[in-house]
Amino acid sequence: xxxxxxxxxxxxxxxxxxxxxxxxxxxxxxxxxxxxxxxxxxxxxxxxxxxxxxxxxxxxxxxxxxxxxxxxxxxxxxxxxxxxxxxxxxxxxxxxxxxxxxxxxxxxxxxxxxxxxxxxxxxxxxxxxxxxxxxxxxxxxxxxxxxxxxxxxxxxxxxxxxxxxxxxxxxxxxxxxxxxxxxxxxxxxxxxx
Numbered sequence: 001x002x003x004x005x006x007x008x009x010x011x012x013x014x015x016x017x018x019x020x021x022x023x024x025x026x027x028x029x030x031x032x033x034x035x036x037x038x039x040x041x042x043x044x045x046x047x048x049x050x051x052x053x054x055x056x057x058x059x060x061x062x063x064x065x066x067x068x069x070x071x072x073x074x075x076x077x078x079x080x081x082x083x084x085x086x087x088x089x090x091x092x093x094x095x096x097x098x099x100x101x102x103x104x105x106x107x108x109x110x111x112x113x114x115x116x117x118x119x120x121x122x123x124x125x126x127x128x129x130x131x132x133x134x135x136x137x138x139x140x141x142x143x144x145x146x147x148x149x150x151x152x153x154x155x156x157x158x159x160x161x162x163x164x165x166x167x168x169x170x171x172x173x174x175x176x177x178x179x180x181x182x183x184x185x186x187x188x189x190x191x192x193x
Contacts (some may be wrong), residue, residue, distance in 0.1 A: 025068050026076045027086075028061040028142070035060065035141065042137040049135060049143050054151040059144045060137070066116045069101045077105075077112060080146070082127060086112045 036043045049055055057080065069075065074087045086103040093099045098117045104110065110127035114134070121142060123134035131147045 025072045025074075026064070026078065028063045028078075028144070031060050031062050031141070033060050036137070039139055039141070042139055042141050045135075045137045046143055049145060054147050054149070055145050056148050057146040061134075061142050061144045062140055063119075063121055063142065066114075066119065066121050067097075069114065069116065070099060074106075075103070075112075077125065077127075079125065079127065079130075079132060079144070082108075082130070084108055084110070084127060 033046075036046060046058070046060070050058060059080065070091065070093070072088070074085050077084050077086050084105045084107060086105050088101060088103045091099055091101050098115075101112075101114045101116065103112045105112070105127055108128050110125070112123065112125050112127075114121055114123040119140055120136035121134055122136065125132040125134070131149055133145045133147055135143045135145060137143055
């Protein structure tokens with residue numbers, strides 16, 4: 001009886017591992033933010049990420065072994081509220097410990113780009129009209145950040161096209177420069193093209 005239980009347990013483990021391998025490697029695991037309590041440097045980076053206007057939601061994650069991506073054709077990506085399988089389209093190896101992994105999602109629109117350098121991973125995930133970034137914090141910890149793209153600061157002067165004037169007067173456009181972040185009013189005659 002005991003022998004049968006051991007055999008069944010071993011078979012279950014083997015079948016589970018085969019199934020997990022067929023489904024792809026899990027990209028990362030979530031860890032509690034309290035894991036950073038004694039890590040001042042990592043916590044300060046996390047705080048700066050939290051202060052970005054574009055950060056909607058932040059989770060702390062750890063990659064089990066990012067080098068496994070070199071041998072895997074697919075990986076399981078478990079995002080908040082979304083779980084999807086990403087299949088590799090190409091890998092570009094930069095050196096022994098650095099590579100880029102690019103894939104697309106199988107059952108939903110989106111893509112995944114990861115740049116691995118030693119134990120640090122930087123990445124962008126586009127899935128179901130949502131955008132996530134992966135940023136290294138140090139000591140193997142990473143921030144998974146859901147991004148609000150509408151909150152990105154302007155790289156070029158931001159033009160407010162919602163300013164309306166009468167057709168008889170000159171067109172006024174408010175421009176915000178990235179250097180000063182100050183509003184400047186610029187007059188131009190005629191209508192925009």
